[in-house]
Amino acid sequence: MRFQDTRVKHFFIHLFMIVAGIFMLYPILWMFSSSLKPEQLIFTDMGLWPRAASLDNYIKGWHVVRGTTFGQFFANSFFISAFAVFGNLITCSMAAYVFARIHFPLRSFWFALMLSTIMLPSHVTLVPQYAIFHYMNWVNTFYPLTVPRLLATDAFFIFLLVQFFRGIPREIDESATIDGCGPIQIYYRMILPLSVPALITTAIFTFIWSWDDFFSHLLYLNTADKFTVPLGLRLFVDSEGESAWGSVFAMSVLSLLPVIIVFFIFQRYIVEGIATQGIKG
Amino acid sequence: MSMSLRRKNIFTAYLFLTPWFIGFFGLVIGPMIASLYLSFTEYRLLTPPQWIGFDNYVKMFTDDYKYIDSVKVTLKFMIIAVPSQLIAALAVAMLLNQGLKGIGIYRTAYYIPSLMGGSVAVALLWKQIFGLEGLVNQVLDRFFGIQGYGWVSHPDYAVYTLIILATWQFGASMVIFLAGLKQIPSELYEAASVDGAGKVRKFFMITLPLLSPVLFFNTVIETIKAVQIFTPAYIISEGTGGPITATLFYTLYLYQQGFSFFNMGYASAMAWILVLALAILTSLLFFSSRFWVYYEYGGKP
Numbered sequence: 191m192r193f194q195d196t197r198v199k200h201f202f203i204h205l206f207m208i209v210a211g212i213f214m215l216y217p218i219l220w221m222f223s224s225s226l227k228p229e230q231l232i233f234t235d236m237g238l239w240p241r242a243a244s245l246d247n248y249i250k251g252w253h254v255v256r257g258t259t260f261g262q263f264f265a266n267s268f269f270i271s272a273f274a275v276f277g278n279l280i281t282c283s284m285a286a287y288v289f290a291r292i293h294f295p296l297r298s299f300w301f302a303l304m305l306s307t308i309m310l311p312s313h314v315t316l317v318p319q320y321a322i323f324h325y326m327n328w329v330n331t332f333y334p335l336t337v338p339r340l341l342a343t344d345a346f347f348i349f350l351l352v353q354f355f356r357g358i359p360r361e362i363d364e365s366a367t368i369d370g371c372g373p374i375q376i377y378y379r380m381i382l383p384l385s386v387p388a389l390i391t392t393a394i395f396t397f398i399w400s401w402d403d404f405f406s407h408l409l410y411l412n413t414a415d416k417f418t419v420p421l422g423l424r425l426f427v428d429s430e431g432e433s434a435w436g437s438v439f440a441m442s443v444l445s446l447l448p449v450i451i452v453f454f455i456f457q458r459y460i461v462e463g464i465a466t467q468g469i470k471g
Numbered sequence: 472m473s474m475s476l477r478r479k480n481i482f483t484a485y486l487f488l489t490p491w492f493i494g495f496f497g498l499v500i501g502p503m504i505a506s507l508y509l510s511f512t513e514y515r516l517l518t519p520p521q522w523i524g525f526d527n528y529v530k531m532f533t534d535d536y537k538y539i540d541s542v543k544v545t546l547k548f549m550i551i552a553v554p555s556q557l558i559a560a561l562a563v564a565m566l567l568n569q570g571l572k573g574i575g576i577y578r579t580a581y582y583i584p585s586l587m588g589g590s591v592a593v594a595l596l597w598k599q600i601f602g603l604e605g606l607v608n609q610v611l612d613r614f615f616g617i618q619g620y621g622w623v624s625h626p627d628y629a630v631y632t633l634i635i636l637a638t639w640q641f642g643a644s645m646v647i648f649l650a651g652l653k654q655i656p657s658e659l660y661e662a663a664s665v666d667g668a669g670k671v672r673k674f675f676m677i678t679l680p681l682l683s684p685v686l687f688f689n690t691v692i693e694t695i696k697a698v699q700i701f702t703p704a705y706i707i708s709e710g711t712g713g714p715i716t717a718t719l720f721y722t723l724y725l726y727q728q729g730f731s732f733f734n735m736g737y738a739s740a741m742a743w744i745l746v747l748a749l750a751i752l753t754s755l756l757f758f759s760s761r762f763w764v765y766y767e768y769g770g771k772p
Contacts, residue, residue, distance in 0.1 A: 203566050204573075210563075211580045214639065218587065220606060221596050233604045236613070281494075284487040294484040304491070307499055311699055311749060313725055313742040317509055317735045318502035321516060341494025348491070367476075373483040402590045404702045405722075409730060420591040420702075427595065427709050435599055442592035453586055460586075461578065464643055465650035 225439035232435050248444070251437030255425060258414050260441055263422035267401060268448075270335050270418060274400040275393045277339030278347055282392065283385070285342045286351030287377045291363060301352075308345045320409065334410040335403075347392045354388035355381055391463040394456050398449055419445045510740035515733045527740035538741070540716035541724040544630055548720065549697040552637040557689055560644035565678070567645075568652040578649065582642035593636075594706035598623055601632040623707050629717040633703055644689045651685035652678070680765040687764045691756055695749060701726070721745060 216238075224232045226243040235241060252260045288294075289301045323334040342348060358381060366376050382389070404420045411417055417425075423445060426438045453460060485492075510527055512520035531538045563581060567574050587593050600606040603621035611617040622628045659677050668676065679686075704718040705726075712719025712727070725745070729738030 200569070200571060203569060203571060207563075207566065207571075207577050211577065214584060215580060217596055217600055217606070218583065218593075232599075234609070236606055236609045281490040285491040288484045288487045292480050292484045292487075294481045297484070300488065303495070307495070309695060309749070309753070310499070310503075311695075311742070311745055313699075313722060314506055314746050315499055315502035316506070316725075316742060317514070317729055317739045318505035319498060320730075321505075321735075322497075322502070324516060338494060338498055340490060341498060342491035343494040343498055372479055374486075377487075398586070404591055404705070405726075408705075408726075423591045423595060424706065427598070427706060438595055438599070442595055445592045446587055446590065449586060449590070453583075457579065461582070461646060464582075464646045 221439050222443055225436065225443045227436065229434075229436045232439070247436035247440035250434070251441040254434070254437055254441070255414050255417075255422065258417075260419070260422055260444065262415065263417050263419045264444075266332070266416060267418040267420075270332055271397050271400040273332075273336045274339045275396045277336070278342075278344055278396045279389060279393055281340055281342035282344060282347040283351050283382065283389065284377070286348045286355055287381055289348065290352045290355035291376075291381065292373055304345050304348060308349060316409075323410065329410055330412050330416055331410075332416070335406060344396070347396065350392060351385070351388055354385055358384050387459060387462075390456060390459045394452055394460060395463065397452060401449060506739040506742060509736050510743050512736045513734075514736040514739070516735055520736060523736070527737045528744070530737070531740065531744065537716055537719065537724060541712070541719045541721050544716065544719060545698060545700075545721040548630060548634060548637075548700065549694060552634045553690065553693045553697050555634065555638040556641045556693060557644060557686070559638055560641040560689070561648050561682075561686070563641070564645045564648035564652055567649060578646060581645055585640045585642035588636065588640035589702060591702060591706055594703040597632060597636050597703060598707050624714050626714045626717045629707070629714060633700070633707065633718060636703055637697065637700070644693065647685055647689055648682065651682050655681045683764040684766060687756070687760050691753060694752055694756065698745070698749060698752070 219238050220236070223238045223240050224235075225247055226245070227235060227240045228242055228244070228246070231241065254260075285304070289297065289304070319334075320329075323329055326333075328334050328337075362380050362384070363376055366380055371379065402420070404424075407418050407421050408424075411421060419441075423438070423441055426434060426441070509520055511522060511524060513523050513526075514520040567577055571577070584593075598605075601622035602608075603619075603624070605622075607622065608619035611619045620628060622632050655678065659681075660673060663673050663677060699722050700720050701722045704712065704720045704723050708714075708718045708723075710723075710727075710731075712723050721741070722745075725738050725741045728734045728741060
């Protein structure tokens, strides 16, 4: 009797979760399908299976900006995101290693200062940062988006890595010291190889956030040859208006693909990362 | 610890922290101090800043209806979106935590909106869906015969399309709730059942107290995020914050002041009020947590 109850209950929960899940994912699935539909169908066809399908929207969308293509925007986005991953992995892990494993005077003072910047809204440094980059003639270059990544400015990832490094047994450092390793060797021979999961989490979230970043790209990049994918997408709103939803959806779908691919490859790290570290997507 | 190791450690520490030091002083602390100074000036980037005392701050609260509107719309968004999102996240997490098969698939499916929600692509999608001829109105027309508005361009409804967008992204909070729910020992529920406690009672006496630290964490993070919402508002309103000031969120107005009108002193003052407001909000949350967050071992957050 109990067993029957549970089965009936589970059946209804499954039913509810599936219906709600379809409802939630419908907009995204509909966008995928609509990106293949001829323009006029988008406004009349709310089904997921396109009655007529072609890649016209993709071709039109790809060339929407005169003199350049979305290929350029993708290349720019990939460069900035890849650089961000590279920079964060190296400099955040270096800072985290010091905070987690090395004893030196003032450590807790610097650590507290670092922590205090985690929640700081970036707007409070916005104007002076812009002025600095302006006077260095870096506006409309990739430098304002890449160079800060070499300076461990993502305090959140330092904190994440500190938490992980602290969990690595101390004995490892001690035995390595006896074997004649200095602190720098311990960092790259012991700590980094043992921290691959945390480094992957850092890499994934740096990539996703950097890929989706809009605000700083809007601020610093202002000619089409420097545009990233989010800025390319924004052009549809500004110029073409509501007339080109087919191409908008086509390019939107392409812009989501890298994030989707990264998500499905590294799903385990993402879900665990969120659950244990409280990262927000 | 030998003397040479100690010196080696100090050397390594400062060597490894060099990038962080440069970034911290050059791009965080330095600019923070500078922006505090600039908030008392009129600054237009190409000319040197002119000291004007508290004028920016006074103007904000007495002579700038757009500023007041932006505060109001941001608060409204925060007050509705954060609880909606947390309730949805908790409800779904509790349903999933009943020993259901295939929990991983559901978790993935419900997390996907969180993964993509901040992108320009999804903001554009929202603009279509809630537009005059968008998906929502197609559905309303077909199934209910209702002629809908252009929701994103209606002064009363535009902000709600963004609240729906934020609520839709409850997946990340849900994953955290799920992790928290898994930590609650099932013996507690069994013991409560033996004592004759019903479902509602179990929820309020066991689940909610033991989950309160997680709930607190999610509330803080989501509040901070909600106050700083930018991308979807910018895309939906084409950068204007319109219709009228219906989606003129705080950070969007700050952006307009600083980088469309080049009132950079004013933008800096707005940023400092934002910092202050966030500090007050989080302190209030931390203060309130004494009364509703339960720590099993009597610890403090």
